[in-house]
Amino acid sequence: MRSRVYRFLLALTPAAPLAAQGQVSAITNVTVIPMDGERTLANQTVIVRGQRIAELGPSDRLKAPSGARVIDGRGKFLMPGLAEMHGHIPPGQGATDANITKVLAYYALNGVTFVRGMLGDPKHLPYRDQANRGEILSPTIITTGPSLNGQSLPTVEAAIKAVTDQKAAGYDLMKIHPGITRPVYDSMAATARKLGIRFAGHVPLAVGISDALAQGQWTIDHVDGYIEGLAPAGAESQFFAFNLVGQADLSKLPALVAATKRAGAWIVPTQSLFESMLGGKSVDELAAMPEMKYWPAATVNQWKQAASNTRQQLGVTPETSKKYIELRRTVMQALYKGGVPFLLGSDAPQWWNVPGFSVLREMEAMAKAGFTPYQILESGSRNVAKYVNQESEFGTVTAGKRADLVLLNANPLTNVSNWAERAGVMVRGKYYDAAEIERRLGELNK
Numbered sequence: 001m002r003s004r005v006y007r008f009l010l011a012l013t014p015a016a017p018l019a020a021q022g023q024v025s026a027i028t029n030v031t032v033i034p035m036d037g038e039r040t041l042a043n044q045t046v047i048v049r050g051q052r053i054a055e056l057g058p059s060d061r062l063k064a065p066s067g068a069r070v071i072d073g074r075g076k077f078l079m080p081g082l083a084e085m086h087g088h089i090p091p092g093q094g095a096t097d098a099n100i101t102k103v104l105a106y107y108a109l110n111g112v113t114f115v116r117g118m119l120g121d122p123k124h125l126p127y128r129d130q131a132n133r134g135e136i137l138s139p140t141i142i143t144t145g146p147s148l149n150g151q152s153l154p155t156v157e158a159a160i161k162a163v164t165d166q167k168a169a170g171y172d173l174m175k176i177h178p179g180i181t182r183p184v185y186d187s188m189a190a191t192a193r194k195l196g197i198r199f200a201g202h203v204p205l206a207v208g209i210s211d212a213l214a215q216g217q218w219t220i221d222h223v224d225g226y227i228e229g230l231a232p233a234g235a236e237s238q239f240f241a242f243n244l245v246g247q248a249d250l251s252k253l254p255a256l257v258a259a260t261k262r263a264g265a266w267i268v269p270t271q272s273l274f275e276s277m278l279g280g281k282s283v284d285e286l287a288a289m290p291e292m293k294y295w296p297a298a299t300v301n302q303w304k305q306a307a308s309n310t311r312q313q314l315g316v317t318p319e320t321s322k323k324y325i326e327l328r329r330t331v332m333q334a335l336y337k338g339g340v341p342f343l344l345g346s347d348a349p350q351w352w353n354v355p356g357f358s359v360l361r362e363m364e365a366m367a368k369a370g371f372t373p374y375q376i377l378e379s380g381s382r383n384v385a386k387y388v389n390q391e392s393e394f395g396t397v398t399a400g401k402r403a404d405l406v407l408l409n410a411n412p413l414t415n416v417s418n419w420a421e422r423a424g425v426m427v428r429g430k431y432y433d434a435a436e437i438e439r440r441l442g443e444l445n446k
Contacts, residue, residue: 024049025431026064027405030073032056033413034397035080035381038374040413046078048403051134051429055399071431076423077411080397081113081139081404082359082380085387086221086268086345089143091121100127102444103355104138106294109437110356111425113404114384114394116345117143118175118201118221125170134428140404142388145171148188148199150179159188167195173218176201182211189215200268203228205237209256213263219343220260221268226331229256242278242314245323253331257338266387267335268345271365274328276307276352278314278321283307291357294445295349303351329369336371343387344380363416373416403429 025048032041045062047055055062064070084107090099104127107115117124120143131138145166146152153159159180166174174192176185176199185207192199198218203209203225212225220226227241230248237244260267276286283304286292292300310316336342346362348355359380366376385395394402405426410418424433432440 022050023429024065024068025071025403025426025429026068027071027073027078027407028064029059030076030078030407031411032397033077033079033377033411035377036396036398038413040077040411044073044078046073046397046405048405048426048429051403053397053399053401053403053405056397069431071407071424071433073407075409077408078397079377079406079408079412080381080395081111081406081425081427082377082419083114083116083344083384084112084139084346084348084355084359085114085116085219085343085380085384086118086270086347087112087115087355088119088347088349089115089117089121089124089127089141091119091124091146095121095123100124101136101138103349104131104136104141105440105444106354106356107139108137108356108427109425109432109440110359111406111419111422112356112359113139113406113425113427115139115141116173117141118347120144120146120171120175122169134430137427137430139427140394140402142172144173144175144200145169147175147177148180149177150181150204153180153184153188156184156187159184160191163188163191163195163197167197171197173197174199176204176217178202178204180204181206182208185211186215189217192216210259213259213265216263217265219266219268221345222270222273222347223267223328223331223335226253226256226335227327230331239310239314240274242316242320242324245320245327248327250330253334254338257334257340260335260340261338266341266343266383267332268343269328269332269366269369270345270347270362271328271332271369272358272361273347273350273353275325275365275368276361277310278316278324280318280321286352289352291354294357294441295354306351332366333370336375341383341386342371342375342379343383344376360417360419363419367416373413376416377412 027046032044043059045059124143128141130136131141200219201221203212209225209229227244228237230252231244287300346353346358348358363376382395385391407424409421409423412418
């Protein structure tokens with residue numbers, strides 16, 4: 001179940017045209033949320049030239065250049081675009097040009113201006129390069145190579161070859177999936193360190209959280225391995241340790257938090273995935289969420305069946321669901337309070353997560369887990385720039401940085417649900433107002 005193959009059944013449209021590189025825009029009289037701290041800057045003008053923020057300052061002193069496109073920000077809030085740090089670009093047989101361009105457009109039009117692709121394919125590499133030059137409507141992309149799992153890495157020799165091949169191919173990092181044995185994992189990690197490529201993702205059951213941290217796994221996605229690490233040694237885990245809640249010993253948690261901090265690992269919680277699959281909403285309620293109209297009905301029906309089957313197989317009840325979700329929240333808060341950095345990620349388009357749209361669901365799930373709006377927004381902006389060592393490029397609203405911006409009608413620092421109130425999105429200096437976003441989403445959905 002944990003290594004389910006992703007399927008993409010899409011009706012799609014061609015790629016967006018090349019963005020105008022010399023365009024000048026001025027967003028005036030706007031409240032800027034710079035994300036360099038928990039603060040706002042009122043009555044600002046932000047001038048964008050090409051793909052970069054050129055200037056920003058008080059609107060009574062900084063005027064729009066002659067000939068610039070003027071965007072009235074009065075009563076609105078401007079902040080950096082957010083990231084999907086556990087996203088997927090269609091791989092394998094689904095990696096058609098139409099499929100890929102549709103998914104990338106969904107991310108961008110929803111204000112997701114950075115994506116870490118976590119199930120790579122050779123075809124993703126040229127799309128990454130086009131996106132990162134601003135040639136297509138897309139977030140900035142970093143991508144793993146194809147899945148490293150128990151089938152693709154059956155031996156130490158296979159692990160060494162896979163790491164060597166993925167490094168040579170030019171992937172940014174590697175994706176760990178379940179099923180890898182500990183000797184194979186350790187050889188993979190040693191080869192990765194030698195060649196200078198990072199690895200991230202799941203924690204294979206045979207490896208365990210302690211060894212994954214000791215070997216330098218870059219991110220622990222889904223908070224994977226922690227509940228198993230709180231359970232007695234050798235306890236059998238089912239669906240991310242749902243069955244182990246009653247065996248979790250929270251006295252072990254401080255040591256795991258300290259080990260995570262010491263290892264320099266990051267957490268990508270994808271909490272919304274678990275709240276959808278195992279939470280209180282019925283499958284019909286999930287299927288009725290507004291964003292589901294943008295995803296193929298056949299796939300939504302598959303998600304309904306998968307959720308129903310999973311709940312039945314695990315014997316999910318309202319009580320067991322509540323205990324599991326609360327335990328995950330406890331682990332997340334302990335990690336955060338222990339100084340472990342978080343990255344925003346929902347696992348789109350896995351079950352119930354439509355690309356771009358699902359970032360809002362993830363932020364709302366993190367809010368329910370006790371994170372403040374600023375902490376949540378930071379995990380999708382400033383933290384992401386730190387994670388990839390590109391703080392000079394993006395993550396805050398600062399002169400010289402990439403013009404990946406979102407204009408909101410309400411303040412997300414008071415409620416992250418205000419992220420849904422988008423007046424416009426700017427991707428590498430190209431601005432899409434709400435009307436154009438709606439039009440393009442409608443065209444993509446035909």
